[in-house]
Amino acid sequence: MTNILPPRLSWDHIRDEAEKFRQEYVRPPDKIPVPIIEIAEIDLNIRINPQPGLRHRSDVEAFLESDLRTLCIDQDLYEDPRQEKRLRFTFAHEIGHLILHRIEISQIQFAGIEEWVDFRIKMKEEDNRWFESQAYEFAGRLLVPRNQLIDKIKEKSDGIQKYRDIADDEEALKDAISKLICDDFFVSAAVIYRRINAEKIWDELSM
Protein backbone atom coordinates (compact mmCIF):
# COMPACT_ATOMS: atom_id res chain seq x y z
CA MET A 1 0.00 0.00 0.00
CA THR A 2 1.55 3.32 -1.03
CA ASN A 3 -1.15 5.86 -0.38
CA ILE A 4 -2.46 7.20 2.88
CA LEU A 5 -5.17 9.63 3.83
CA PRO A 6 -5.22 11.69 7.00
CA PRO A 7 -7.63 10.31 9.61
CA ARG A 8 -10.64 12.48 10.42
CA LEU A 9 -9.77 13.46 13.96
CA SER A 10 -11.74 16.04 15.89
CA TRP A 11 -9.86 18.55 18.02
CA ASP A 12 -11.64 16.99 21.01
CA HIS A 13 -10.18 13.61 20.10
CA ILE A 14 -6.68 15.09 19.86
CA ARG A 15 -7.16 16.82 23.21
CA ASP A 16 -8.22 13.49 24.75
CA GLU A 17 -5.19 11.73 23.28
CA ALA A 18 -2.87 14.41 24.67
CA GLU A 19 -4.60 14.13 28.04
CA LYS A 20 -4.29 10.32 28.04
CA PHE A 21 -0.63 10.64 27.19
CA ARG A 22 -0.06 13.08 30.04
CA GLN A 23 -1.86 10.79 32.50
CA GLU A 24 0.28 7.87 31.44
CA TYR A 25 3.73 9.43 31.16
CA VAL A 26 3.91 12.75 33.02
CA ARG A 27 4.47 12.53 36.79
CA PRO A 28 2.50 14.22 38.25
CA PRO A 29 0.20 14.55 35.19
CA ASP A 30 -0.23 18.31 35.64
CA LYS A 31 3.51 18.96 35.81
CA ILE A 32 4.88 21.73 33.62
CA PRO A 33 7.17 21.98 31.79
CA VAL A 34 6.44 18.50 30.44
CA PRO A 35 9.80 16.61 30.32
CA ILE A 36 9.10 15.52 26.77
CA ILE A 37 12.67 14.70 25.70
CA GLU A 38 13.17 12.37 28.64
CA ILE A 39 9.75 10.77 28.12
CA ALA A 40 10.43 10.16 24.43
CA GLU A 41 13.72 8.47 24.95
CA ILE A 42 13.35 6.74 28.27
CA ASP A 43 9.64 5.95 28.66
CA LEU A 44 8.70 5.50 25.00
CA ASN A 45 12.05 3.88 24.25
CA ILE A 46 12.53 5.91 21.08
CA ARG A 47 16.09 5.79 19.79
CA ILE A 48 17.53 9.21 19.09
CA ASN A 49 19.56 9.54 15.91
CA PRO A 50 21.20 12.99 15.82
CA GLN A 51 22.38 13.85 12.31
CA PRO A 52 24.89 16.62 11.57
CA GLY A 53 23.71 18.85 8.71
CA LEU A 54 20.18 17.43 8.44
CA ARG A 55 18.57 20.89 8.38
CA HIS A 56 21.14 22.37 6.08
CA ARG A 57 21.03 19.53 3.58
CA SER A 58 17.30 18.84 3.48
CA ASP A 59 15.40 21.68 5.22
CA VAL A 60 14.11 18.97 7.56
CA GLU A 61 14.89 19.25 11.24
CA ALA A 62 13.39 15.99 12.44
CA PHE A 63 11.41 12.95 11.41
CA LEU A 64 10.22 9.73 12.90
CA GLU A 65 11.65 6.83 10.94
CA SER A 66 8.85 4.62 9.68
CA ASP A 67 9.87 1.76 11.95
CA LEU A 68 8.37 4.08 14.63
CA ARG A 69 11.32 3.39 16.91
CA THR A 70 13.84 6.01 15.89
CA LEU A 71 13.72 9.79 15.84
CA CYS A 72 16.19 11.32 13.43
CA ILE A 73 17.00 14.89 14.43
CA ASP A 74 19.29 17.67 13.31
CA GLN A 75 22.33 17.52 15.58
CA ASP A 76 22.63 21.30 15.99
CA LEU A 77 19.05 21.52 17.14
CA TYR A 78 19.58 18.59 19.50
CA GLU A 79 22.70 20.00 21.12
CA ASP A 80 22.20 23.76 21.13
CA PRO A 81 20.72 24.94 24.46
CA ARG A 82 19.51 28.14 22.73
CA GLN A 83 17.12 26.03 20.66
CA GLU A 84 15.78 23.99 23.55
CA LYS A 85 12.22 25.31 23.27
CA ARG A 86 12.02 24.47 19.59
CA LEU A 87 13.59 21.08 20.25
CA ARG A 88 10.97 20.27 22.87
CA PHE A 89 8.15 21.21 20.53
CA THR A 90 9.72 19.15 17.76
CA PHE A 91 9.81 16.10 20.04
CA ALA A 92 6.18 16.63 21.03
CA HIS A 93 5.18 17.08 17.37
CA GLU A 94 6.85 13.83 16.31
CA ILE A 95 5.27 12.01 19.24
CA GLY A 96 2.00 13.44 17.94
CA HIS A 97 2.55 11.57 14.68
CA LEU A 98 3.38 8.43 16.63
CA ILE A 99 0.22 8.61 18.73
CA LEU A 100 -2.22 9.87 16.10
CA HIS A 101 -0.88 8.34 12.87
CA ARG A 102 0.67 5.07 13.98
CA ILE A 103 -1.82 2.99 11.98
CA GLU A 104 -1.40 5.01 8.79
CA ILE A 105 2.41 4.88 9.05
CA SER A 106 2.43 1.14 9.78
CA GLN A 107 0.19 0.31 6.83
CA ILE A 108 2.43 1.85 4.25
CA GLN A 109 5.21 -0.14 2.63
CA PHE A 110 7.65 0.73 -0.11
CA ALA A 111 9.29 -1.63 -2.55
CA GLY A 112 12.27 0.70 -2.83
CA ILE A 113 13.61 4.21 -2.55
CA GLU A 114 12.14 5.42 -5.86
CA GLU A 115 8.67 4.35 -4.77
CA TRP A 116 9.12 6.31 -1.55
CA VAL A 117 10.29 9.45 -3.41
CA ASP A 118 7.32 9.13 -5.77
CA PHE A 119 4.92 8.69 -2.84
CA ARG A 120 6.19 11.79 -1.05
CA ILE A 121 6.19 13.95 -4.19
CA LYS A 122 2.65 12.90 -5.07
CA MET A 123 1.30 13.32 -1.56
CA LYS A 124 -1.39 16.01 -1.75
CA GLU A 125 -0.48 19.28 -0.06
CA GLU A 126 -3.85 19.32 1.67
CA ASP A 127 -3.42 15.80 3.09
CA ASN A 128 0.07 16.64 4.27
CA ARG A 129 -1.24 19.77 5.97
CA TRP A 130 -3.91 17.77 7.81
CA PHE A 131 -1.39 15.27 9.13
CA GLU A 132 0.94 18.06 10.22
CA SER A 133 -1.73 20.21 11.81
CA GLN A 134 -3.00 17.25 13.83
CA ALA A 135 0.51 16.55 15.15
CA TYR A 136 0.96 20.25 15.81
CA GLU A 137 -2.28 20.40 17.78
CA PHE A 138 -1.30 17.36 19.83
CA ALA A 139 2.07 18.93 20.68
CA GLY A 140 0.46 22.21 21.75
CA ARG A 141 -2.13 20.52 23.93
CA LEU A 142 0.46 18.25 25.49
CA LEU A 143 3.02 20.93 26.35
CA VAL A 144 0.53 23.69 27.17
CA PRO A 145 -2.51 22.13 28.86
CA ARG A 146 -5.61 24.31 28.92
CA ASN A 147 -6.05 24.46 32.72
CA GLN A 148 -2.45 25.38 33.44
CA LEU A 149 -2.59 27.97 30.67
CA ILE A 150 -5.63 29.59 32.27
CA ASP A 151 -3.96 29.51 35.70
CA LYS A 152 -0.80 31.16 34.41
CA ILE A 153 -2.76 33.90 32.64
CA LYS A 154 -4.82 34.53 35.76
CA GLU A 155 -1.61 34.94 37.77
CA LYS A 156 -0.88 37.94 35.56
CA SER A 157 -4.32 39.49 35.97
CA ASP A 158 -3.02 42.57 37.83
CA GLY A 159 -0.60 43.40 35.04
CA ILE A 160 -3.32 42.78 32.45
CA GLN A 161 -5.63 45.23 34.14
CA LYS A 162 -2.90 47.88 34.43
CA TYR A 163 -2.21 47.51 30.71
CA ARG A 164 -5.88 47.79 29.84
CA ASP A 165 -6.09 50.98 31.89
CA ILE A 166 -3.56 52.64 29.62
CA ALA A 167 -4.03 50.97 26.24
CA ASP A 168 -6.63 49.20 24.19
CA ASP A 169 -4.84 46.62 22.10
CA GLU A 170 -5.88 43.08 23.01
CA GLU A 171 -3.60 41.42 20.44
CA ALA A 172 -0.53 43.24 21.81
CA LEU A 173 -1.63 42.28 25.30
CA LYS A 174 -1.99 38.61 24.32
CA ASP A 175 1.46 38.78 22.77
CA ALA A 176 2.94 40.33 25.92
CA ILE A 177 1.31 37.73 28.18
CA SER A 178 2.60 34.95 25.92
CA LYS A 179 6.13 36.24 26.38
CA LEU A 180 5.66 36.48 30.13
CA ILE A 181 4.41 32.94 30.68
CA CYS A 182 6.16 30.94 27.95
CA ASP A 183 9.07 30.01 30.24
CA ASP A 184 6.67 28.32 32.65
CA PHE A 185 5.87 25.83 29.89
CA PHE A 186 9.32 26.05 28.30
CA VAL A 187 7.92 26.65 24.82
CA SER A 188 8.19 29.70 22.56
CA ALA A 189 5.90 32.72 23.04
CA ALA A 190 4.47 31.97 19.58
CA VAL A 191 3.24 28.57 20.81
CA ILE A 192 1.54 30.18 23.82
CA TYR A 193 -0.06 32.83 21.62
CA ARG A 194 -1.50 30.16 19.32
CA ARG A 195 -2.67 28.10 22.29
CA ILE A 196 -4.54 31.08 23.73
CA ASN A 197 -6.32 31.49 20.40
CA ALA A 198 -6.90 27.76 19.87
CA GLU A 199 -8.49 27.36 23.29
CA LYS A 200 -10.59 30.52 22.82
CA ILE A 201 -9.96 31.41 26.45
CA TRP A 202 -9.19 35.09 26.10
CA ASP A 203 -12.77 36.27 26.09
CA GLU A 204 -13.76 33.73 28.73
CA LEU A 205 -11.27 35.22 31.16
CA SER A 206 -13.13 38.29 32.28
CA MET A 207 -10.26 39.90 34.10
Added chain:
Amino acid sequence: MASFGEYARNLRLERRITLREFCRTTGLDPSNWSKTERGLHPAPRTKEVLNSVAEALGLGNDSEEYLTLKELAAVSHIPSELVDSNLVNRLPIFFRTIRGEKPTTRELREIVKILRES
Protein backbone atom coordinates in the same frame (compact mmCIF):
# COMPACT_ATOMS: atom_id res chain seq x y z
CA MET B 1 23.83 -11.98 24.95
CA ALA B 2 23.34 -8.26 24.36
CA SER B 3 25.74 -6.33 22.14
CA PHE B 4 27.93 -3.60 23.62
CA GLY B 5 25.62 -0.87 22.28
CA GLU B 6 22.45 -2.50 23.50
CA TYR B 7 23.95 -3.17 26.93
CA ALA B 8 25.31 0.38 27.29
CA ARG B 9 21.98 1.86 26.20
CA ASN B 10 20.04 -0.25 28.70
CA LEU B 11 22.34 0.85 31.52
CA ARG B 12 21.82 4.47 30.50
CA LEU B 13 18.02 4.20 30.26
CA GLU B 14 17.80 2.35 33.59
CA ARG B 15 19.40 5.43 35.12
CA ARG B 16 17.04 7.73 33.17
CA ILE B 17 19.91 9.53 31.48
CA THR B 18 19.06 10.95 28.04
CA LEU B 19 21.49 10.59 25.15
CA ARG B 20 22.13 14.32 25.21
CA GLU B 21 22.84 14.44 28.92
CA PHE B 22 25.12 11.40 28.65
CA CYS B 23 27.11 12.93 25.80
CA ARG B 24 27.41 16.25 27.60
CA THR B 25 28.90 14.46 30.61
CA THR B 26 31.29 12.25 28.69
CA GLY B 27 32.14 14.70 25.89
CA LEU B 28 31.21 12.04 23.31
CA ASP B 29 29.56 13.00 20.02
CA PRO B 30 25.81 12.16 20.24
CA SER B 31 25.57 11.15 16.60
CA ASN B 32 28.45 8.68 16.92
CA TRP B 33 27.34 7.40 20.30
CA SER B 34 23.81 6.86 18.99
CA LYS B 35 25.35 4.76 16.22
CA THR B 36 27.40 2.83 18.78
CA GLU B 37 24.29 2.08 20.79
CA ARG B 38 22.46 0.98 17.63
CA GLY B 39 25.34 -1.32 16.71
CA LEU B 40 26.31 0.71 13.64
CA HIS B 41 29.56 2.08 15.03
CA PRO B 42 32.29 0.19 16.92
CA ALA B 43 32.47 0.16 20.70
CA PRO B 44 35.17 2.40 22.19
CA ARG B 45 38.50 0.64 22.46
CA THR B 46 40.45 2.96 24.71
CA LYS B 47 40.43 2.65 28.46
CA GLU B 48 39.92 6.40 28.87
CA VAL B 49 36.67 6.46 26.91
CA LEU B 50 35.37 3.32 28.60
CA ASN B 51 36.21 4.84 31.96
CA SER B 52 34.32 8.04 31.21
CA VAL B 53 31.34 5.99 29.99
CA ALA B 54 31.43 3.95 33.20
CA GLU B 55 31.74 7.09 35.29
CA ALA B 56 28.79 8.77 33.57
CA LEU B 57 26.74 5.65 34.23
CA GLY B 58 27.86 5.56 37.85
CA LEU B 59 29.57 2.15 37.53
CA GLY B 60 32.22 1.25 40.06
CA ASN B 61 35.61 0.05 38.73
CA ASP B 62 35.04 -3.46 40.03
CA SER B 63 31.33 -3.65 39.37
CA GLU B 64 29.93 -6.52 37.36
CA GLU B 65 28.32 -4.08 34.92
CA TYR B 66 31.63 -2.40 34.15
CA LEU B 67 33.38 -5.73 33.62
CA THR B 68 30.60 -6.83 31.26
CA LEU B 69 30.82 -3.53 29.41
CA LYS B 70 34.56 -3.98 28.91
CA GLU B 71 34.14 -7.58 27.76
CA LEU B 72 31.44 -6.61 25.27
CA ALA B 73 33.60 -3.76 23.96
CA ALA B 74 36.46 -6.17 23.41
CA VAL B 75 34.37 -8.57 21.30
CA SER B 76 32.25 -6.01 19.47
CA HIS B 77 32.23 -5.88 15.70
CA ILE B 78 29.82 -4.49 13.16
CA PRO B 79 28.06 -6.94 10.87
CA SER B 80 28.40 -5.41 7.39
CA GLU B 81 24.91 -6.56 6.35
CA LEU B 82 23.42 -4.15 8.90
CA VAL B 83 24.59 -1.09 7.04
CA ASP B 84 22.01 -0.94 4.25
CA SER B 85 19.58 -3.78 4.79
CA ASN B 86 16.83 -1.92 6.61
CA LEU B 87 16.96 1.39 4.80
CA VAL B 88 13.58 1.08 3.06
CA ASN B 89 11.88 0.29 6.36
CA ARG B 90 13.28 3.46 7.89
CA LEU B 91 12.13 5.93 5.23
CA PRO B 92 9.96 8.53 6.99
CA ILE B 93 6.40 9.46 6.06
CA PHE B 94 6.26 12.92 7.66
CA PHE B 95 8.85 15.63 8.17
CA ARG B 96 9.15 18.65 10.40
CA THR B 97 10.59 21.19 7.97
CA ILE B 98 11.90 24.67 8.62
CA ARG B 99 9.92 26.43 5.91
CA GLY B 100 6.79 24.38 6.61
CA GLU B 101 6.55 22.97 3.10
CA LYS B 102 6.98 19.52 1.64
CA PRO B 103 10.60 18.56 0.88
CA THR B 104 11.62 18.65 -2.79
CA THR B 105 12.85 15.61 -4.72
CA ARG B 106 16.44 16.78 -4.21
CA GLU B 107 15.86 17.10 -0.47
CA LEU B 108 14.24 13.67 -0.32
CA ARG B 109 17.30 12.17 -1.96
CA GLU B 110 19.48 13.96 0.60
CA ILE B 111 17.43 12.32 3.33
CA VAL B 112 18.10 8.91 1.80
CA LYS B 113 21.83 9.70 1.81
CA ILE B 114 21.69 10.90 5.41
CA LEU B 115 19.87 7.75 6.53
CA ARG B 116 22.36 5.63 4.65
CA GLU B 117 25.20 7.39 6.48
CA SER B 118 23.54 7.16 9.87
